[in-house]
Amino acid sequence: KLVVNPEKIKSLKDVKGKKIATPQLGNTQDVAFLNWISEQGWKVDAESGKGDVSVVRTDNKITPDAYKSGSIDGAWVPEPTASKLVSEGAKVLLDEADLWPDKKFVITNVIVRQDFLKEHPEAVEAVLRASVRTNRWIEDNPEKAKAAANAQLKTDTGKALPSDVLDPAWQSIQVTDDPLAATLDTEADHAVEAGLLEKPDLTGIYDLTPLNKVLKAEGEPEVDDAGLGVE
Structure with a gap:
């Protein structure tokens, strides 16, 4: 989910120019956010996270504190981090499930050697x-x-x-x-x-x-x- 500070980001177009956290470089949410950014026609360097949107790779454990301190304006994160941010006053701007057929996409699979x-x-x-x-x-x-x-x-x-x-x-x-x-x-x-x-x-x-x-x-x-x- 894309969860944001409603005082700074009131619509999807307002995400441009803001600092948005993802859990880590190349993880499921990070890739999804980078893809969404590209679909908006915005440019971001995937490795550094710098560009039309600042993608800040932040451990989910500290993302709520980063949000409360104002060092990020929102986050594209899984549960329960998304709901934790909402409990701190953030708003859900976009549910990633809405971007997928049948609202389903893989996050976790069982693997074996x-x-x-x-x-x-x-x-x-x-x-x-x-x-x-x-x-x-x-x-x-x-x-x-x-x-x-x-x-x-x-x-x-x-x-x-x-x-x-x-x-x-x-x-x-x-x-x-x-x-x-x-x-x-x-x-x-x-x-x-x-x-x-x-x-x-x-x-x-x-x-x-x-x-x-x-x-x-x-x-x-x-x-x-x-x-x-x-x-």
Whole structure:
């Protein structure tokens, strides 16, 4: 999401000339923001972040403090950082999901080393089965899942998220068994256009055979590799 200081940025065109944070150079949100900037006809040097918009690579942990201090005017960030900024008075100017077909795009995939998959297919299937079943449980028990996630955050970080951050953040998160392979290909193209990558050959990056085996056994629809599967 693109979340901004409403006193400094009232419309999308006002983003030009402002300082906007992304989590890090070349990450999902950084590439998305650079691509969006390009689509506006503005110029930014991808490596330095300097140009018509100042792209400030900032760790999500300190982005809220940077916003409160006024050192940034907004941020293109994932949840729960976006909702944390909103709790500090920022406004959502653009939801990245609105830029994608069906409002879905890949952020996180399950990956495994090829040698491990070959040597321990049962273990990989067990992990995937647990993931699929957990996703079903999350969908069927959203409030319990939200509470469980927040309890784990407290265990991991020592601090749970307040409800004014957790509730809107949770609504923006989608769990899915589908790796959304086609959107990974598009994201790679965006990184190429931004000057961060040479054109990669992603053929073979997905092997969805174990996942589809699990999905079929669980009575769920199989998913597609968008032509990027192993041959």
